[in-house]
Amino acid sequence: MPNASSGTRPSGPTAAGPTTARVVRIGGLLALAAVVLLFPSLAPDPFILSVGVVILSYAVLATSWNLVGGFTGYISLGHAAYSGLGGYATALLILRSGLNPWLALLVGALIVALIAIPVGIASLRVRGASFVIVSIALVLILQLTFQSWHTFTGGSGGLRVPRPFGADVLRPEQHERFFYLHAVLLALALLTWWLIERSRLGAGLKAIREDEDKAQALGVPTFAYKLTALVTSAFFTALGGGLYALWFGYLDPIFQFSILVGTYMVLMSLLGGVRSLFGPLLGAVVVGYAVEVFKSQYGDTQFHLVATGVLLGLVVLFMPDGVIPAITSFLNRRRRAASIREVSAEELARQREEATR
Amino acid sequence: MTGALFAQSLVLGVLLGGLYALLAAGLTLYFGVMRVVMIAHSAFLILAAYLAWYFHERTGVDPLLSLVVTVPLFFVVGYGMQRFLVSRLRPITLTTMSVLLTFAVALTIEGLLGFIWTGTQRRVQLGYSGTSIEVAGVSVAVVKLIAFGLAALSLAALYLILRRTSFGRALRATTQHPEAARLIGIDTDRVAGLGFGLGLATAAIGGTALALDYTIYPSLHWHWIGPLMAIIVVGGLGSIPGAAIAALLLGVAASLLQVPLGTTWAQTVFYLALFVTLMIRPQGFFGGRLAQRF
Numbered sequence: 062m063p064n065a066s067s068g069t070r071p072s073g074p075t076a077a078g079p080t081t082a083r084v085v086r087i088g089g090l091l092a093l094a095a096v097v098l099l100f101p102s103l104a105p106d107p108f109i110l111s112v113g114v115v116i117l118s119y120a121v122l123a124t125s126w127n128l129v130g131g132f133t134g135y136i137s138l139g140h141a142a143y144s145g146l147g148g149y150a151t152a153l154l155i156l157r158s159g160l161n162p163w164l165a166l167l168v169g170a171l172i173v174a175l176i177a178i179p180v181g182i183a184s185l186r187v188r189g190a191s192f193v194i195v196s197i198a199l200v201l202i203l204q205l206t207f208q209s210w211h212t213f214t215g216g217s218g219g220l221r222v223p224r225p226f227g228a229d230v231l232r233p234e235q236h237e238r239f240f241y242l243h244a245v246l247l248a249l250a251l252l253t254w255w256l257i258e259r260s261r262l263g264a265g266l267k268a269i270r271e272d273e274d275k276a277q278a279l280g281v282p283t284f285a286y287k288l289t290a291l292v293t294s295a296f297f298t299a300l301g302g303g304l305y306a307l308w309f310g311y312l313d314p315i316f317q318f319s320i321l322v323g324t325y326m327v328l329m330s331l332l333g334g335v336r337s338l339f340g341p342l343l344g345a346v347v348v349g350y351a352v353e354v355f356k357s358q359y360g361d362t363q364f365h366l367v368a369t370g371v372l373l374g375l376v377v378l379f380m381p382d383g384v385i386p387a388i389t390s391f392l393n394r395r396r397r398a399a400s401i402r403e404v405s406a407e408e409l410a411r412q413r414e415e416a417t418r
Numbered sequence: 419m420t421g422a423l424f425a426q427s428l429v430l431g432v433l434l435g436g437l438y439a440l441l442a443a444g445l446t447l448y449f450g451v452m453r454v455v456m457i458a459h460s461a462f463l464i465l466a467a468y469l470a471w472y473f474h475e476r477t478g479v480d481p482l483l484s485l486v487v488t489v490p491l492f493f494v495v496g497y498g499m500q501r502f503l504v505s506r507l508r509p510i511t512l513t514t515m516s517v518l519l520t521f522a523v524a525l526t527i528e529g530l531l532g533f534i535w536t537g538t539q540r541r542v543q544l545g546y547s548g549t550s551i552e553v554a555g556v557s558v559a560v561v562k563l564i565a566f567g568l569a570a571l572s573l574a575a576l577y578l579i580l581r582r583t584s585f586g587r588a589l590r591a592t593t594q595h596p597e598a599a600r601l602i603g604i605d606t607d608r609v610a611g612l613g614f615g616l617g618l619a620t621a622a623i624g625g626t627a628l629a630l631d632y633t634i635y636p637s638l639h640w641h642w643i644g645p646l647m648a649i650i651v652v653g654g655l656g657s658i659p660g661a662a663i664a665a666l667l668l669g670v671a672a673s674l675l676q677v678p679l680g681t682t683w684a685q686t687v688f689y690l691a692l693f694v695t696l697m698i699r700p701q702g703f704f705g706g707r708l709a710q711r712f
Contacts (some may be wrong), residue, residue: 136514174588183696189514194647202689209682363532371524377518
């Protein structure tokens with residue numbers, strides 16, 4: 062049972078494949094790092110740089126979302142609750158208790174992780190449906206609260222977040238610094254995902270995703286595992302929200318606690334592929350760019366809602382596993398799949414059905 | 419709180435609860451026959467409200483008459499939605515993926531409403547809009563009474579369909595045990611489609627009732643989906659009587675709390691109830707045999 066699924070990648074000593082695969086993977090990783098590091102100096106103007114910051118921020122949120130959504134299969138539509146709370150916690154800690162901004166960011170995220178515990182206890186006791194409903198309800202109730210509680214949160218008028226760098230740091234430099242800060246946070250979130258995937262926790266979470274009853278019967282502490290995944294995810298989501306708040310400098314409850322932001326996280330993760338490490342990142346680049354273009358082109362009409370809706374529907378219907386797995390399985394079929402691959406309960410059922418036919 | 423104010427809030431709460439009960443019944447139907455969490459239900463509600471408003475705006479005839487068109491239309495759309503969209507999802511991940519799919523539909527509807535009729539707030543102005551009836555010191559707006567009457571009639575019709583027709587029996591059998599239902603020759607796919615259509619037809623009626631009494635705008639559906647979802651969880655997912663009881667209780671509670679707390683904070687009672695239910699009795703307080711596993 063331990064490490065039963067660590068043969069997830071074609072990394073075992075099977076054929077000539079593994080070494081080339083490893084080279085390709087390390088090369089890809091280096092190329093990715095190079096693109097991220099060089100982007101600020103290549104970006105033609107501050108606007109493009111700011112779009113880069115937004116996309117990285119989306120990538121942080123989507124990767125954090127995937128810590129619970131990808132591993133357990135529990136789809137949360139309300140992760141904006143955690144990113145919004147992270148933003149507000151950071152801002153309020155700076156404003157009300159004069160905390161150092163970076164410390165406020167960390168403390169804020171820890172507070173949000175604590176809040177996620179009772180939410181998880183309530184919503185993870187029953188299967189999927191209730192979890193989704195609670196996640197939506199959480200965003201709606203937070204939006205109500207933060208809009209109405211004028212004395213504490215600034216209400217619907219919004220809240221100005223103090224800038225962490227002095228006033229002498231100009232806007233383009235701000236963008237550049239926050240670009241790298243977001244890149245570091247993204248790297249941390251990806252590393253956490255990678256570590257969990259290789260651990261006993263990760264194997265247990267994936268067992269829950271495939272068949273929760275069987276996982277429980279095999280002795281996986283399903284509830285504790287699900288809760289751990291949710292709290293970790295909430296922590297990183299809050300860090301992402303807080304960092305974004307420090308960069309953007311302004312919080313509005315309508316946009317902070319918006320179901321749409323939660324939807325973007327789901328869409329990005331699904332589009333790229335929830336089972337792969339870089340799926341949400343890829344999704345964030347595609348969807349984040351599209352969202353920014355849509356907002357600047359058709360900002361006044363509600364057309365971006367239609368576009369998001371149709372895209373989400375198409376992904377759910379035709380590519381529920383995402384782009385990366387679709388391509389990988391296509392390539393594997395071409396290479397006659399020599400290595401052990403992660404097989405989902407669904408695929409097993411289908412294979413069995415074909416065999417008995 | 420004075421006695422008169424209490425009585426007033428109580429009556430309004432019951433009237434609102436009736437409308438909630440009708441809409442929650444629709445949601446319960448989808449969950450019962452297909453295990454589908456239908457996020458788009460309230461978006462269709464707002465769509466029906468817009469259609470009623472537009473119908474009144476164009477023709478000047480009472481918006482209630484638009485039901486003649488919208489109820490069959492929504493029924494067909496619901497049937498089609500189940501047969502051509504929801505049934506394509508893989509059975510293993512049906513519940514969670516159905517959330518995303520119906521959510522996508524909700525976003526598309528909201529976007530199209532904003533695209534066609536802009537985000538401007540709309541309101542139906544009728545001859546009887548401002549009139550109210552006073553009984554024993556409690557005054558009730560006529561439109562609220564009409565909305566409640568529509569809800570009560572449709573719930574009664576729903577009850578009769580489920581209990582007295584062969585289709586109703588087939589639907590209940592499919593809800594209780596789809597495989598056994600198939601074994602005795604019920605075409606469960608067709609039944610599920612018709613059940614979906616029936617659920618969506620309730621959204622057409624609810625939306626028209628809504629248009630009589632509320633100012634409508636495209637993103638209004640978010641204000642409805644939260645309370646409705648809370649109601650079906652408190653009532654026990656899949657149980658129509660449970661949803662009806664929860665709807666009435668929570669409608670009254672929200673209405674009574676509105677006096678000391680104000681509208682916004684009174685709304686939180688739904689979410690509080692949802693949270694408490696999941697903490698204490700995850701399968702719901704009423705009925706709710708199905709909920710444990712989903």
